[in-house]
Amino acid sequence: MTEETGQRKPRNNGAIVAMCLVFVIGMTGMSFAAVPLYRIFCQVTGYNGTAQRVEQYSNTILDKTIKVTFDANVAPGLDWEFKPVQKSVSPKIGETVQVMFEARNKSSEPINGQAIFNVTPLQAGAYFNKVExxxxxxxxxxxxxxxxxxxxxxxxxxxxxAEETKDIKVLTLSYTFFEHDLPAASEAAALEVKAADRKG
Incomplete structure (x- = not known):
């Protein structure tokens, strides 16, 4: 064996460690970003029954109705009552409709909530457009x-x-409210109310 072929290059362990650390940090960052990115993807595409957010009304109204039913839920730990004011509506397809939901805080504390939603059948989510x-x-x-x-x-x-949605006659818009941390301003206002109550 010649001297030239017998020599091995020393491993650069520092570079390998750095690459591993970059990989681990990158994967950790992606895991934290996955949920909000998935939610954005669903809202844009209507995937997984997620209704789309739009800023303008439909300019086409068909002479055909579709029934929309409403479902309201509260996650465990949130002391609220939450329900639709109407159980269902039957608008014309393309017609802009306003419906109301009602929430009541049953607790003795101010509570901040965030609602998530979906539409079933899931394939109809891409065609359900929310203006407000x-x-x-x-x-x-x-x-x-x-x-x-x-x-x-x-x-x-x-x-x-669309072939997969043309025979759908009923949609269900479903919401679930979860407790969400109070914004700093609301929390400060709640503390002021408590202090005023104690003085009174």
Whole structure:
């Protein structure tokens, strides 16, 4: 064996360790980003029954109705009552409709909530368009307070053209409210109310 072929290059252990650390940090970052990225993807595409958010009303209304039923749920640990004011509506496809949901804080503390939603059948989510919805922002309820919250939506007329959705006659819009940390400003206001109550 010649001297030239017998020599081995020393391993650069520092570079290998650095590459491993970059990989681990990158994977950790991706795991934290996965949920919000998935939610954005669903909202944009309507995937997994997620209704789409739009800023304009439909300009086409068909002479055909579709029934939309409403489902309201509260996650464990959130001391609220939450329900739709109407159980269902039957608008024309493409017609913009406003419906109301009602939430009441049954606790003795102010609570901040965030609603998540989906539409079933899941393949119809891409055609369910929300113009306005309480689910776009957090909702803070003082103790004992009841709040009516609007949802403005329309069903895209294209739902009647797609092979997988053209025979759908009923959609269900479902919400679940989860407790969410109070924003700093709301928390400060809640503390002021408590202090005023103690003085009174």
């Amino acid at each position: 919805c309480f689910c776009f922002t957090d909702t803070t309820l003082p103790p004992g307070e009841t709040l009516e919250m609007p949802v403005v939506f329309f069903v895209d007329p294209a739902i009647t053209e």
